[in-house]
Amino acid sequence: MNFFTSIKMAIRNIQGNKLRSFLTMLGIIIGVSSVIALLAIGQGSSKSVSDSVNSLGTNLITVTITNTDTHFTKSNLNEVKETSGVKSVAPILSGRETLVNGSNSSESSITGTTSSYLSIRKLSVKEGRFVTSIDEQFRQKVVVLGSDLADTLFENQSAVNKYVLIDGQRYLVVGVLNSKGGSMGQSSDDSAFIPFSTAQRLMKTTYLTQFYAQANNQNSVNWAMAGIKRVLSQTYSDSDDYSVVNQQDVMDAMSSVTSTMTLLLAGIAGISLLVGGIGIMNIMLVSVTERTREIGIRKAIGARRRDIMLQFLIEAAVLSMLGGIIGVGIGFAASEIYAAATGGTVVYSFPIMTAAFLFSALVGIIFGVFPAYKASKLNPIEALRNE
Amino acid sequence: MTEAMITMHGIEKKYELGGSVVHALDHIDLTIETGAFVSIIGPSGSGKSTLMNMMGCLDKPDAGQYTLGGSRIDRLKDRELADIRNQKIGFIFQNFNLLGKLTAVENVELPLIYRGVKSKERRTRAMECLMRVGLEERAAHLPSQLSGGQQQRVAIARALAGEPQILLADEPTGALDSKTSEEIMRLLTELNDNGRTIVLITHDLHVARKAKRTVSIRDGRLQEGEHI
Numbered sequence: 001m002n003f004f005t006s007i008k009m010a011i012r013n014i015q016g017n018k019l020r021s022f023l024t025m026l027g028i029i030i031g032v033s034s035v036i037a038l039l040a041i042g043q044g045s046s047k048s049v050s051d052s053v054n055s056l057g058t059n060l061i062t063v064t065i066t067n068t069d070t071h072f073t074k075s076n077l078n079e080v081k082e083t084s085g086v087k088s089v090a091p092i093l094s095g096r097e098t099l100v101n102g103s104n105s106s107e108s109s110i111t112g113t114t115s116s117y118l119s120i121r122k123l124s125v126k127e128g129r130f131v132t133s134i135d136e137q138f139r140q141k142v143v144v145l146g147s148d149l150a151d152t153l154f155e156n157q158s159a160v161n162k163y164v165l166i167d168g169q170r171y172l173v174v175g176v177l178n179s180k181g182g183s184m185g186q187s188s189d190d191s192a193f194i195p196f197s198t199a200q201r202l203m204k205t206t207y208l209t210q211f212y213a214q215a216n217n218q219n220s221v222n223w224a225m226a227g228i229k230r231v232l233s234q235t236y237s238d239s240d241d242y243s244v245v246n247q248q249d250v251m252d253a254m255s256s257v258t259s260t261m262t263l264l265l266a267g268i269a270g271i272s273l274l275v276g277g278i279g280i281m282n283i284m285l286v287s288v289t290e291r292t293r294e295i296g297i298r299k300a301i302g303a304r305r306r307d308i309m310l311q312f313l314i315e316a317a318v319l320s321m322l323g324g325i326i327g328v329g330i331g332f333a334a335s336e337i338y339a340a341a342t343g344g345t346v347v348y349s350f351p352i353m354t355a356a357f358l359f360s361a362l363v364g365i366i367f368g369v370f371p372a373y374k375a376s377k378l379n380p381i382e383a384l385r386n387e
Numbered sequence: 388m389t390e391a392m393i394t395m396h397g398i399e400k401k402y403e404l405g406g407s408v409v410h411a412l413d414h415i416d417l418t419i420e421t422g423a424f425v426s427i428i429g430p431s432g433s434g435k436s437t438l439m440n441m442m443g444c445l446d447k448p449d450a451g452q453y454t455l456g457g458s459r460i461d462r463l464k465d466r467e468l469a470d471i472r473n474q475k476i477g478f479i480f481q482n483f484n485l486l487g488k489l490t491a492v493e494n495v496e497l498p499l500i501y502r503g504v505k506s507k508e509r510r511t512r513a514m515e516c517l518m519r520v521g522l523e524e525r526a527a528h529l530p531s532q533l534s535g536g537q538q539q540r541v542a543i544a545r546a547l548a549g550e551p552q553i554l555l556a557d558e559p560t561g562a563l564d565s566k567t568s569e570e571i572m573r574l575l576t577e578l579n580d581n582g583r584t585i586v587l588i589t590h591d592l593h594v595a596r597k598a599k600r601t602v603s604i605r606d607g608r609l610q611e612g613e614h615i
């Protein structure tokens with residue numbers, strides 16, 4: 001019998017049992033659509049994270065001091081700055097304070113830092129200027145606002161040359177930054193920046209717990225990191241007292257999380273496709289029993305075992321492939337709805353879609369083999385006697 | 388003397404039933420000539436269905452030789468038997484055995500599908516067969532939309548579609564009233580007049596007498612003539 005005729009016959013049989021066919025396909029539909037939607041969303045969010053990590057520049061090195069007994073001071077920082085491979089450093093002293101302008105107020109993160117912070121974090125000034133070394137030297141009460149924060153406090157007016165109250169003291173707004181966006185709770189758009197020396201006084205500390213360093217170029221990142229560790233080891237004997245991390249490390253950690261997640265999703269999807277496959281086998285077995293007489297007639301008329309087997313196998317495969325196609329469609333729609341509703345990024349992977357579809361077809365064929373074999377083995381005499 | 392269509396020699400078939408062996412067919416010798424119209428009569432349980440299955444290559448004998456249209460059947464494999472059924476035999480059943488989801492013409496096409504005939508030619512040949520049984524106007528109807536007599540005529544058309552050497556009819560009028568039975572028998576007689584070999588199995592003497600030759604079967608043994 002010709003292959004095309006078999007497919008036509010299978011489609012007719014599926015059409016003849018619409019509700020049952022749909023219920024049978026449901027397992028496959030859910031499996032395939034969840035793979036596609038979850039992976040699109042997962043890959044989309046990991047892409048947006050890695051984009052924002054990348055936007056900080058690959059030369060960025062983040063140093064965190066975890067030992068609070070031995071203090072890390074500005075003079076230590078100057079030693080780091082002299083290390084070969086390091087282009088510049090920026091201390092970070094952060095805290096949360098309430099900023100007030102008239103009736104508008106906002107509790108925001110305040111970062112005390114130096115002028116080099118701007119270039120290290122690849123930020124840019126929209127209006128006015130950033131903190132300068134003169135501000136630093138004279139402990140000027142000046143503040144640079146992130147774009148969102150400026151909007152909150154000054155609404156539509158220009159913030160530059162106006163005053164805001166921080167912890168009851170007047171600070172002159174000298175600049176507003178361009179919006180940069182951000183991730184992991186580190187958006188510069190919601191932050192305020194003041195000179196490091198001013199921040200020390202505001203937060204009543206003299207030492208540092210974190211600073212950024214910028215390597216000369218991408219190739220010298222590891223060299224610079226080694227230098228920084230050498231300087232730190234002179235102060236701290238235990239390497240657990242500090243951590244030196246570059247953006248690549250962050251990316252690596254992130255991608256290991258992503259790949260674990262992808263594996264997990266693939267596992268869940270695989271299980272649901274397996275369950276869907278069992279559903280198909282179940283229905284095909286019922287169908288073989290129901291159509292015993294039909295099988296008998298076909299055999300009496302001259303269908304070979306191979307013809308009967310092929311008929312049921314193709315039916316199972318068509319059923320699961322149809323489920324796969326519908327699943328791809330629903331998965332695609334679900335991701336689009338997610339993207340529209342949350343504003344998140346979704347990334348479609350064509351190979352994954354193809355793989356999910358092919359896998360569903362394979363499931364149908366594998367789980368269709370047994371019922372098809374059973375059908376082909378039926379004795380035509382017995383089958384014809386069946387009512 | 389025309390050449391033999393069917394030659395059976397020493398055919399035996401045994402069944403084990405509740406511990407005792409039943410001889411469904413007990414040393415059957417039978418020759419049916421090409422162009423013959425033979426009826427096989429017997430009460431239920433006489434083995435006539437088994438004989439019919441054997442002739443129709445649905446069953447294999449335990450012992451004996453069976454030659455159909457010049458080829459030995461008793462040693463063929465399942466797959467070869469399927470091909471023989473497809474090409475040499477046309478079945479007509481008591482309860483028509485049409486596929487309920489296919490239209491009349493699609494039912495008639497079935498044997499041609501398994502023979503790998505192309506769809507256009509299939510349709511033409513199926514329509515010719517329907518025309519021969521006078522149902523070309525009902526081609527697009529489902530079996531459930533046809534009367535019993537019409538369904539049996541579709542079944543006959545299906546049996547004819549493969550241009551078989553022999554028609555095997557198992558109680559073809561068993562589910563029909565006497566008037567439609569007459570029609571079906573007239574159709575079969577007509578087909579025989581045109582040279583088709585027909586074997587008819589029935590327990591109805593009235594139907595059996597329409598055939599040119601009658602053979603009786605009882606307890607798996609065959610006898611020439613009417614012995615009921």
